[in-house]
Amino acid sequence: METKSHALRQYEQNRADAATNGLARAAVTIAHVEDGLAARDVLHAISEQAKRVNAGDLRDIEARLVASIATLDALFHRYIAKSEQAPSPRMQEMYAKMAFKAKGQAIRAAEALSGIKAGPLVIAKQVNMATGPQQVNNRQGAAND
Numbered sequence: 001m002e003t004k005s006h007a008l009r010q011y012e013q014n015r016a017d018a019a020t021n022g023l024a025r026a027a028v029t030i031a032h033v034e035d036g037l038a039a040r041d042v043l044h045a046i047s048e049q050a051k052r053v054n055a056g057d058l059r060d061i062e063a064r065l066v067a068s069i070a071t072l073d074a075l076f077h078r079y080i081a082k083s084e085q086a087p088s089p090r091m092q093e094m095y096a097k098m099a100f101k102a103k104g105q106a107i108r109a110a111e112a113l114s115g116i117k118a119g120p121l122v123i124a125k126q127v128n129m130a131t132g133p134q135q136v137n138n139r140q141g142a143a144n145d
Contacts, residue, residue: 023047058116065113072106075099 004012018024027043034042049060076099083095 023050062113062116065109065116068109069106069113072102072109075102076106
């Protein structure tokens with residue numbers, strides 16, 4: 001039985017690494033969608049953005065979310081207008097569904113942006129350790145007494 005050459009094993013390993021690397025897969029997809037871009041150049045750009053995010057600089061992500069919100073909002077208004085002009089109730093419903101899907105995605109993007117800007121939500125369980133009996137007064141206006 002023949003063993004694979006070192007060069008062939010390295011080639012296969014490189015292909016496997018690229019196939020399982022999210023940044024590389026994204027670069028190939030973007031280069032395919034955007035004519036004239038080389039996957040290697042796209043990978044470099046994405047890697048630089050990832051480095052900024054890893055360093056805590058979220059401006060790229062925030063800008064993309066704002067752009068997504070604006071785009072989705074524009075789609076919402078376009079599809080609502082199309083639904084109003086649609087020739088049949090079925091077409092009206094189709095456009096309205098598309099409009100509200102776009103609006104829902106815009107809301108999710110806004111929530112993501114809000115979460116980034118506000119920072120993580122920390123929910124901590126509080127232990128109330130009183131040294132003696134505790135009195136709770138739930139009367140209305142108790143503070144005014």
